[in-house]
Amino acid sequence: MRLLRPFLVLLLTVWLSACGWQLRGATQTPSLDTVTLKGASAQLRYPLEDKLEDEGVLVHNESPYILVIEDEDWSRRTAAVDDQGRQAEIELRYQIVWHLESRDSGALLTAPKRLMALRSFAWYPDNATASSDEEQLVREDLYDDIIVRLINQLAAATQGWEVN
Template identity: 70%
Template sequence: MRVSANIVITLLLALILSACGWQLRGVTNQPNLETLTIKGASTKLRYTLEDQLEKQGVLTHNESPYLLVIDDEDWMRRTSAVDFQGRQAEIELRYTLYWHIQDRKSGALLTTPARLRAIRTLPWYPENATASSDEEDLVRDDLYEDMTIRLINQIATASQRWEPY
């Protein structure tokens, strides 16, 4: 009797986790698209998106019937903590992305314009600015990866709603 109660509790917890939408970091849903044109993205975002989409089986080229339009990318860097001497001790990076998908032929919006935002905080060591700067670059790369995965998941969800060509 004790074993079956543990099994029931384990299954119930697994069901609750799957129902809330929890996923491992880096897991992406499969977009229901064969091709996609990316328009307006920075070079770093474009390359990261193309690599991830290719892994999902989505070709990116300039003749796709669907346009992923990156309306704006915004980086904000601010001091989030100071040390006892008033020097920067921690910084916050915010990366905001505005995007939508539209039909190439008609120009109709297939998704409403949306915003994605990712925030990371990292320590800053004034006595070792080079290492801190290198760490900031790594965190920026991590933010690009995170944003790409989140964007592909949203594209996958949106592409389930319309009938691809």
């Protein structure tokens, strides 16, 4: 019995690491020294720049690599109604399409990829101020989620590249 417990802990640890699980918000580091951002809204661009720089990727306009945000799209819909037919739950969907290209040749270094994040939250018609504040917090959470996933995809796309 004494040997079984450490063995189970070791087995669970190996299994958990093998499944690809990682903490939410944990990012991988892209194999780039620098990158230029093009096409992102200010709400996406500035936190993305900060997160990239935290990962050791300098963001400036003379990089040999350009991270292009081709499209950003927000959609908002009623996910549930109350017994009076009023909105009771809102669903926000945020998606982007991105690719990486070479500054010198303009060639695509990655195919365009779509990222989508979705959140629902309660909407209280009798307290519109609090509900709109909640919506703003959910939007910020969606930006954060997309940024982490974008950096992870960028890291996976540049894995094995020689750093320039």
